[in-house]
Amino acid sequence: MTELYIEGDPIRDEKAPEGPIEQRWDKRRFSAKLVNPANRRKLSVIIVGTGLAGASAAATLGEAGYQVSSFCYQDSPRRAHSIAAQGGINAAKNYRNDGDSIYRLFYDTVKGGDFRSRESNVYRLAQVSVEIIDQCVAQGVPFAREYGGLLDNRSFGGVQVSRTFYARGQTGQQLLIGAYQALERQVAAGTVKMHTRHEMLELIVVDGRARGIIARDMVTGEIETHFADAVVLASGGYGNVFFLSTNAMGCNVTATWRAHRKGALFANPCFTQIHPTCIPVSGDYQSKLTLMSESLRNDGRIWVPKKAGDQRDPRQIPEDERDYYLERIYPSFGNLVPRDIASRAAKNVCDEGRGVGPGGLGVYLDFADAIKRMGRPAVEAKYGNLFDMYQRITGENPYEVPMRIYPAVHYTMGGLWVDYDLQSTIPGLFVTGEANFSDHGANRLGASALMQGLADGYFVLPNTINDYLASGPFEKLDENTPEAKEAAESVRARINKLLSIDGNRTVDSFHRELGHIMWEYCGMERTEEGLRKAIERIRELRDEFWQNVKVVGTNDELNQSLEKAGRVADFFELAELMCIDALHRRESCGGHFRAESQTEDGEALRHDDEFAYVAAWEFTGTGEQPVLHKENLEYEYVEMKQRSYK
Amino acid sequence: MNITLRVWRQKGRGDEGRMVTYKVEDVSQDMSFLEMLDVLNEKLTLAGEDPVAFDHDCREGICGACGVVINGVAHGPETTTTCQLHMRSFKDGDVIDVEPWRAKAFPVIKDLVVDRGAFDRIIQAGGYISAPTGTAPDAHANPIPKADADRAFDAATCIGCGACVAACPNASGMLFTAAKVTHLGMLPQGQPERAARVVKMVNQHDEEDFGGCTNIGECAAVCPKGIPLDTISQLNKDLLGALASGKL
Numbered sequence: 001m002t003e004l005y006i007e008g009d010p011i012r013d014e015k016a017p018e019g020p021i022e023q024r025w026d027k028r029r030f031s032a033k034l035v036n037p038a039n040r041r042k043l044s045v046i047i048v049g050t051g052l053a054g055a056s057a058a059a060t061l062g063e064a065g066y067q068v069s070s071f072c073y074q075d076s077p078r079r080a081h082s083i084a085a086q087g088g089i090n091a092a093k094n095y096r097n098d099g100d101s102i103y104r105l106f107y108d109t110v111k112g113g114d115f116r117s118r119e120s121n122v123y124r125l126a127q128v129s130v131e132i133i134d135q136c137v138a139q140g141v142p143f144a145r146e147y148g149g150l151l152d153n154r155s156f157g158g159v160q161v162s163r164t165f166y167a168r169g170q171t172g173q174q175l176l177i178g179a180y181q182a183l184e185r186q187v188a189a190g191t192v193k194m195h196t197r198h199e200m201l202e203l204i205v206v207d208g209r210a211r212g213i214i215a216r217d218m219v220t221g222e223i224e225t226h227f228a229d230a231v232v233l234a235s236g237g238y239g240n241v242f243f244l245s246t247n248a249m250g251c252n253v254t255a256t257w258r259a260h261r262k263g264a265l266f267a268n269p270c271f272t273q274i275h276p277t278c279i280p281v282s283g284d285y286q287s288k289l290t291l292m293s294e295s296l297r298n299d300g301r302i303w304v305p306k307k308a309g310d311q312r313d314p315r316q317i318p319e320d321e322r323d324y325y326l327e328r329i330y331p332s333f334g335n336l337v338p339r340d341i342a343s344r345a346a347k348n349v350c351d352e353g354r355g356v357g358p359g360g361l362g363v364y365l366d367f368a369d370a371i372k373r374m375g376r377p378a379v380e381a382k383y384g385n386l387f388d389m390y391q392r393i394t395g396e397n398p399y400e401v402p403m404r405i406y407p408a409v410h411y412t413m414g415g416l417w418v419d420y421d422l423q424s425t426i427p428g429l430f431v432t433g434e435a436n437f438s439d440h441g442a443n444r445l446g447a448s449a450l451m452q453g454l455a456d457g458y459f460v461l462p463n464t465i466n467d468y469l470a471s472g473p474f475e476k477l478d479e480n481t482p483e484a485k486e487a488a489e490s491v492r493a494r495i496n497k498l499l500s501i502d503g504n505r506t507v508d509s510f511h512r513e514l515g516h517i518m519w520e521y522c523g524m525e526r527t528e529e530g531l532r533k534a535i536e537r538i539r540e541l542r543d544e545f546w547q548n549v550k551v552v553g554t555n556d557e558l559n560q561s562l563e564k565a566g567r568v569a570d571f572f573e574l575a576e577l578m579c580i581d582a583l584h585r586r587e588s589c590g591g592h593f594r595a596e597s598q599t600e601d602g603e604a605l606r607h608d609d610e611f612a613y614v615a616a617w618e619f620t621g622t623g624e625q626p627v628l629h630k631e632n633l634e635y636e637y638v639e640m641k642q643r644s645y646k
Numbered sequence: 647m648n649i650t651l652r653v654w655r656q657k658g659r660g661d662e663g664r665m666v667t668y669k670v671e672d673v674s675q676d677m678s679f680l681e682m683l684d685v686l687n688e689k690l691t692l693a694g695e696d697p698v699a700f701d702h703d704c705r706e707g708i709c710g711a712c713g714v715v716i717n718g719v720a721h722g723p724e725t726t727t728t729c730q731l732h733m734r735s736f737k738d739g740d741v742i743d744v745e746p747w748r749a750k751a752f753p754v755i756k757d758l759v760v761d762r763g764a765f766d767r768i769i770q771a772g773g774y775i776s777a778p779t780g781t782a783p784d785a786h787a788n789p790i791p792k793a794d795a796d797r798a799f800d801a802a803t804c805i806g807c808g809a810c811v812a813a814c815p816n817a818s819g820m821l822f823t824a825a826k827v828t829h830l831g832m833l834p835q836g837q838p839e840r841a842a843r844v845v846k847m848v849n850q851h852d853e854e855d856f857g858g859c860t861n862i863g864e865c866a867a868v869c870p871k872g873i874p875l876d877t878i879s880q881l882n883k884d885l886l887g888a889l890a891s892g893k894l
Contacts, residue, residue, distance in 0.1 A: 552696055
C-alpha cells in the first residue's frame with residue numbers, strides 16, 4: 001500500500017487546554033487574545049457558505065463589529081442545504097428530567113462516533129448545546145411546544161433520553177431561517193456584505209496566511225478577487241461525490257478542496273454517513289435521494305419478510321412471517337440504533353434476498369402499529385409532512401401501505417482538519433460545520449449536525465477567531481499581489497480548459513459513473529480489493545473527463561454546466577483520496593466498514609492499538625501520493641470499548 | 647410517455663426571449679418534473695445547444711430555489727414545489743408550457759431563472775427579531791401558548807419561492823411579507839419590534855415594485871406550503887394598528 005501514500009510527521013492540536021474537561025473551554029476563552037470593539041471595524045473576515053455554520057458566524061461576527069463578506073452559490077442565503085434537515089437538534093437541557101446532562105451528551109457523542117473524535121471538542125459541543133436552544137428561541141424559531149407552552153422533545157438514534165428539540169419535520173428550515181434573519185439584520189446594519197450567486201473557486205494564500213478568495217460571479221462570469229484578514233469556510237460536506245445522495249444538487253467540495261490543494265490538511269475523508277431511512281432509487285434518471293427523517297424510527301417499525309423472495313403485498317404478510325430485524329438483533333435500542341448500524345443491517349437483509357420493492361433494495365418502515373396505538377390524527381400531527389412527501393415522490397399512501405426505505409449517502413464526518421480553535425493548518429483559514437472534521441468521529445448521531453453547525457457559528461468561532469485577528473490587520477493587498485494574480489489566472493485557465501475540451505460526454509454522465517464507483521466500492525462495505533479497483537477506475541475516468549467532457553456555452557453568462565464541471569473535476573480528486581483513506585484504515589469503525597474487520601456476529605471491529613488516530617492528509621499533486629499525518633486520539637474520560645446497542 | 651415542451655428561452659436581461667418547442671421522449675411517470683428537464687438538457691448538451699437554465703437545489707421541496715410556471719400555473723398542477731411535481735401528473739402526448747416567474751420585481755436573469763433578491767431586502771427591512779448572539783434568556787423563561795406557537799409555525803413554513811408573486815395578477819409579494827409578519831408577530835419575543843416591523847417591511851415591499859394586494863387569493867391557492875390567506879388580514883391589522891398608534 002505504500003505505493004499509494006507516504007507517512008509523514010504526526011500532527012497535534014496545540015490549542016486545546018489541558019486539565020479537567022469541563023474547564024477547558026473556559027480556559028481557552030480566557031487565554032485567547034481579544035480585539036477591542038473599536039479595532040474590530042478595521043478587521044475583515046470572508047465567510048463562504050450560508051448554512052447554519054456560515055450564516056450564524058456571519059451574523060455573530062457582524063454583530064461584534066467586524067467587516068464581514070459572506071458568499072453563497074444560491075440566489076439567497078436562505079437556501080443553503082441546512083434547510084433540508086428534518087428531525088431536530090440535540091441539547092443537554094434535561095427538560096425531561098430523564099437523566100440527561102452535558103456529560104451524557106458528550107459520552108453518547110463520543111461513543112456514537114465510535115471513538116474517533118476528540119474528547120475536548122465534543123465536550124465543548126455538549127456544553128454549548130444548551131445556549132443554542134436559548135438563542136434560537138430568542139430569535140423566534142418556532143420549536144414544537146406542549147399545551148403548557150413549554151418546549152417538546154423527542155428521541156433520536158443511539159441515545160436513551162429525549163433531548164431532541166424539533167419543529168415538526170422542518171427543524172433545519174426553522175433554524176436556518178433564524179440564522180438567515182440574523183444575517184440579513186446585519187446586512188441592513190452594514191456590517192455584512194452579502195454576495196449571492198457567487199462561487200469560491202480558489203483560496204489566496206500570502207506569506208503562509210489565508211488572505212482571500214477568488215470567486216466567480218455566476219451571473220456575469222466575472223472572476224473576482226476578494227481579500228480579508230481571515231477566511232472561514234462553512235461550505236458543507238462532500239456527499240455528492242456519490243452522485244446520488246440526500247445533499248442538494250449544488251453541494252460540492254470545491255471550496256474545501258481548493259484550500260486542501262493550497263496546504264490545508266483533509267482529515268478522515270472516508271468517514272461518510274449512510275442514512276438508513278431514505279426513499280429507494282426508482283430509475284436511472286434519478287438525480288437525488290430524499291431522506292425520511294430518523295424521527296420516524298421513534299414510532300415506525302422496520303421489517304422485511306422472513307422468507308427470501310416473498311413477493312406478497314406487505315399487508316398480506318402475517319405477523320409471524322415478518323422479521324423486525326432491528327428489534328430482534330438490538331433489543332435494548334431496537335429501531336433506534338445509530339445510523340451506521342441500521343444502514344448496514346438493512347444492507348445485510350437485502351443481501352440475503354429479503355429486500356422489498358424494485359430490485360429488492362428496500363425494507364419496510366411500518367406505521368400500522370403506531371396508527372393503532374396513537375390514532376391517525378396523532379401520527380398526522382407528528383409526521384404529516386413527511387408522509388405527504390413520501391406519497392408525493394412514490395405515489396403510495398404510507399397511512400395504508402408501509403413505506404419502503406433504503407440507505408443513502410447523507411453526511412460526511414470527514415473534512416478539513418482543524419484545531420480546537422477551528423483553525424486549519426493554514427493560518428487564518430477557519431473551517432466550521434460539516435466542512436470540518438472535528439466532532440463526529442466515524443459516525444454522527446442524529447440531530448447533532450444542526451447542533452454542531454450552530455455551536456461553531458454562534459459560539460465557538462466568535463470566541464476563537466479573535467485570537468488570530470488580534471495580530472491583524474495584516475498588510476494591505478491588491479489585485480496585483482502576485483499570489484492573488486496567480487490564483488485568479490489559474491481559475492481562468494481551468495475554466496477555459498473545461499470550455500475548450502468539447503468532447504462527447506456530459507458532465508452528469510461522468511458524475512453518475514463516478515458515483516457508481518464510489519457507492520459500489522467505497523459505500524456501505526469496503527474491501528481491500530474493491531478499493532484498489534476503485535482507485536484505478538477513478539484515475540481512468542478522471543483522465544477521460546479532462547479529454548472528453550462537453551461543456552457548452554461561455555464563461556460570460558449564467559452557465560450551469562460550467563459550474564457543475566468545475567465541481568465534478570474536484571470530486572474526482574477527492575474520490576481518490578477517500579479510497580486511499582478507506583484502504584489505509586484496515587479496521588471498521590462507525591460508518592467505515594471494512595469487510596475484513598468484523599466480529600463474529602458481523603459488527604464493526606475496531607483496532608484501537610493501530611488506528612486510534614485522525615488521518616490528516618496533505619496534498620502533493622493530482623494523482624501523486626498524499627502524505628499522511630496522524631493525530632493521536634487519547635481518551636481520558638470515556639473508556640474505549642466495543643460499541644454495543646444490544 | 648412522450649411530451650412536447652414549449653420553454654421560455656431568454657439569453658439574458660437584454661434579450662427579448664421567446665418560446666421554443668422541444669420533444670422529450672421516453673419520460674417515466676416516476677420522474678420529477680426537473681428530472682425530465684435534466685433529460686432534455688442532456689440531449690441539448692450533446693447536440694451542442696445551450697441547456698435550459700433553471701434554479702433548483704434541494705429537490706425535496708424545502709429550499710425554495712425552484713419554481714416555474716407550468717401551463718400558466720405557478721409550480722404546475724399539484725400545489726407543491728416544481729421539484730416535487732412528478733410526471734405522473736401528466737399524460738402521454740401532453741404539450742406543456744414552461745415559463746419563468748413573471749413579475750417586475752423578479753427580473754429574468756436567463757431562461758427560467760429570475761432574480762428574487764427583493765425578498766431578501768424585505769427581510770432586511772425588518773423581518774427578524776433583534777436577538778444578538780449570547781443575549782438570550784433560558785428557552786423556558788417564556789412559555790408560549792400552543793395555539794400561538796402553532797399559528798406562528800404555520801406562517802414560518804414559507805420557503806420564499808416566489809410562487810405567490812408569480813400567481814398574483816398584481817404581482818404582489820404580500821403573502822410572503824405577511825407570512826413573516828405573522829410568524830414573528832404571534833410570538834412574545836416578536837412584540838417589541840412588531841409595529842415598526844410591519845411598517846418597514848411593507849414600505850420595502852412597495853419600493854421593490856411589487857404590486858398592491860387586492861385580496862384575490864391566487865397566492866394562497868398556489869402556495870406549496872399552504873400559507874393561509876388570513877396572514878394578509880393579520881398584516882393589515884398590524885399595519886393599521888401601527889399607523890394609528892402614532893408611536894412610530
